[in-house]
Amino acid sequence: MSVKVVILGSAGGIPTPERNLPSILISVDGEIILLDCGEGTQRQMMIAGYSLCKKMKIFITHLHGDHILGIPGMLQSMSLLNRVHPLEIYGPKGIKEFIYKNFDICKPSFDIIVNEISEGEIFSNKKIKVIGALADHSEENIAYSITIGASLGKFLPEKARELGIPEGPLWGLLKSGHSIKLENGRIVKPEEVLGEPKPGIKIVYSGDTKYCEKIVEISKEADLLIHEATFASDLSDRAHEEKHSTAEDAAKIAKLANVKKLVLTHISSRYKDTKILEEEARKIFENVEIAEDFKTYDFKV
Amino acid sequence: MSVKVVILGSAGGIPTPERNLPSILISVDGEIILLDCGEGTQRQMMIAGYSLCKKMKIFITHLHGDHILGIPGMLQSMSLLNRVHPLEIYGPKGIKEFIYKNFDICKPSFDIIVNEISEGEIFSNKKIKVIGALADHSEENIAYSITIGASLGKFLPEKARELGIPEGPLWGLLKSGHSIKLENGRIVKPEEVLGEPKPGIKIVYSGDTKYCEKIVEISKEADLLIHEATFASDLSDRAHEEKHSTAEDAAKIAKLANVKKLVLTHISSRYKDTKILEEEARKIFENVEIAEDFKTYDFKV
Numbered sequence: 001m002s003v004k005v006v007i008l009g010s011a012g013g014i015p016t017p018e019r020n021l022p023s024i025l026i027s028v029d030g031e032i033i034l035l036d037c038g039e040g041t042q043r044q045m046m047i048a049g050y051s052l053c054k055k056m057k058i059f060i061t062h063l064h065g066d067h068i069l070g071i072p073g074m075l076q077s078m079s080l081l082n083r084v085h086p087l088e089i090y091g092p093k094g095i096k097e098f099i100y101k102n103f104d105i106c107k108p109s110f111d112i113i114v115n116e117i118s119e120g121e122i123f124s125n126k127k128i129k130v131i132g133a134l135a136d137h138s139e140e141n142i143a144y145s146i147t148i149g150a151s152l153g154k155f156l157p158e159k160a161r162e163l164g165i166p167e168g169p170l171w172g173l174l175k176s177g178h179s180i181k182l183e184n185g186r187i188v189k190p191e192e193v194l195g196e197p198k199p200g201i202k203i204v205y206s207g208d209t210k211y212c213e214k215i216v217e218i219s220k221e222a223d224l225l226i227h228e229a230t231f232a233s234d235l236s237d238r239a240h241e242e243k244h245s246t247a248e249d250a251a252k253i254a255k256l257a258n259v260k261k262l263v264l265t266h267i268s269s270r271y272k273d274t275k276i277l278e279e280e281a282r283k284i285f286e287n288v289e290i291a292e293d294f295k296t297y298d299f300k301v
Numbered sequence: 302m303s304v305k306v307v308i309l310g311s312a313g314g315i316p317t318p319e320r321n322l323p324s325i326l327i328s329v330d331g332e333i334i335l336l337d338c339g340e341g342t343q344r345q346m347m348i349a350g351y352s353l354c355k356k357m358k359i360f361i362t363h364l365h366g367d368h369i370l371g372i373p374g375m376l377q378s379m380s381l382l383n384r385v386h387p388l389e390i391y392g393p394k395g396i397k398e399f400i401y402k403n404f405d406i407c408k409p410s411f412d413i414i415v416n417e418i419s420e421g422e423i424f425s426n427k428k429i430k431v432i433g434a435l436a437d438h439s440e441e442n443i444a445y446s447i448t449i450g451a452s453l454g455k456f457l458p459e460k461a462r463e464l465g466i467p468e469g470p471l472w473g474l475l476k477s478g479h480s481i482k483l484e485n486g487r488i489v490k491p492e493e494v495l496g497e498p499k500p501g502i503k504i505v506y507s508g509d510t511k512y513c514e515k516i517v518e519i520s521k522e523a524d525l526l527i528h529e530a531t532f533a534s535d536l537s538d539r540a541h542e543e544k545h546s547t548a549e550d551a552a553k554i555a556k557l558a559n560v561k562k563l564v565l566t567h568i569s570s571r572y573k574d575t576k577i578l579e580e581e582a583r584k585i586f587e588n589v590e591i592a593e594d595f596k597t598y599d600f601k602v
Contacts, residue, residue: 072370076370106366
């Protein structure tokens with residue numbers, strides 16, 4: 001399975017000539033997961049070579065304009081392009097009202113399912129699992145952990161037979177990760193009859209937040225943590241007052257969560273040169289880089 | 302006086318990697334007039350080198366999403382940039398509701414004056430005069446004629462004296478373009494005591510419309526007519542059904558109005574190569590070109 005993570009917009013609240021407003025695209029075997037949808041996201045998608053007509057789910061971190069104002073225009077273009085697939089949108093309370101109140105302008109001609117969600121397990125299918133965590137921002141912000149291609153280990157029939165488990169429904173329960181109880185009262189856990197599980201690829205996106213332990217929790221061992229770093233530490237007072245992170249804050253999260261790679265995004269327009277952010281983070285966490293629009297991270301699962 | 306006309310977005314209803322959604326900027330000695338404000342316009346302005354904090358008036362042709370969805374994000378950025386100047390927005394009935402219903406998202410911190418207007422004289426000051434004409438689209442669409450730097454001729458005191466007009470309030474009336482009545486009953490028209498008037502620069506923008514005589518009227522002798530040409534004539538049935546123009550329609554308007562230059566815009570995303578549009582129009586009107594994002598037209602008044 002091929003997974004691509006494309007930074008569509010790496011700006012903070014105000015775009016710059018180089019950085020569009022926040023959005024990150026994850027392509028999983030041609031299906032699209034969009035994390036936030038700032039103004040201009042539809043065009044960034046086109047420039048990056050992704051169609052608006054594919055299967056797609058949008059996860060919104062919070063209801064500040066720079067993270068959602070790309071939705072109405074995207075819906076209008078999808079309609080003009082005769083999109084067929086329904087579109088699923090997930091976001092905090094209030095996302096429904098925002099989307100529905102602009103329906104008269106964007107006139108969507110396909111099904112839209114809007115889900116108001118909070119923390120915990122948000123979505124799960126055979127390929128993808130999405131977990132949300134409430135971060136710490138001036139507006140309710142959900143950080144997302146997306147695990148792709150994780151699976152239980154292969155079922156080992158010989159081990160099941162050794163344990164005296166009769167072939168049939170009990171095997172099915174164990175294969176799907178459930179414990180069972182044998183007639184003799186013994187509990188068999190699935191890991192006793194399954195091979196090595198596949199961890200899949202884990203990608204975490206913070207949205208807007210100040211330093212937040214909950215993001216450490218959902219980022220444990222992530223392959224990629226995309227964390228906001230609106231400011232450098234010379235503006236840490238302002239960052240914390242406005243409930244944003246510094247590059248140092250983001251690096252601490254990456255270190256504590258033992259992630260493989262950290263990408264800093266939501267860069268304030270004041271930083272024409274982002275060295276100060278990168279160097280500050282690197283003192284704490286080595287494998288860090290600054291998000292740039294259209295930078296792509298490839299994974300094989 | 303220096304006047305620059307910058308195409309910020311030349312796309313039709315759907316953006317392309319090359320064309321942003323509709324917007325045209327006119328800079329008059331540093332003040333800005335924006336015609337339409339499709340999604341992404343604020344960033345196009347930045348790329349073109351124009352600040353969001355300058356004196357600015359926005360004129361909206363109609364309430365289709367591709368012409369207005371850049372407004373909420375622009376208002377948010379203006380607030381974050383601590384804009385001081387009030388912002389004037391003009392557009393057809395419904396523009397107020399659209400702007401106000403997104404205030405909770407974009408939280409403007411400066412004064413916004415929204416004017417719902419129709420055809421006729423819309424705005425006028427010493428430098429700029431804006432006239433609107435109802436065009437012919439599926440949604441009420443106002444085409445705009447903007448005349449910049451026009452002035453009455455210089456007042457000629459010797460002519461006034463010759464006609465026996467006493468120095469005083471009557472001179473003032475004539476200077477400002479009003480006719481007067483002398484004691485002997487004779488009517489004096491201002492042109493009898495004024496030198497050659499300055500025509501200024503006239504720029505006309507159609508918005509979305511099928512072929513419409515009213516646009517001929519407001520475009521008479523214009524220096525620049527920016528007219529929509531969503532399709533070429535091979536799709537004239539579709540164009541007319543959807544109340545859009547072909548390149549040929551736009552060229553006919555330019556010819557009848559005897560404009561100096563025609564620029565075709567609102568180009569459908571189907572035309573990767575725009576030669577077909579340009580050639581079709583040139584058969585009717587020689588001085589035509591296709592709008593491209595960031596193309597600039599300079600005038601001295």
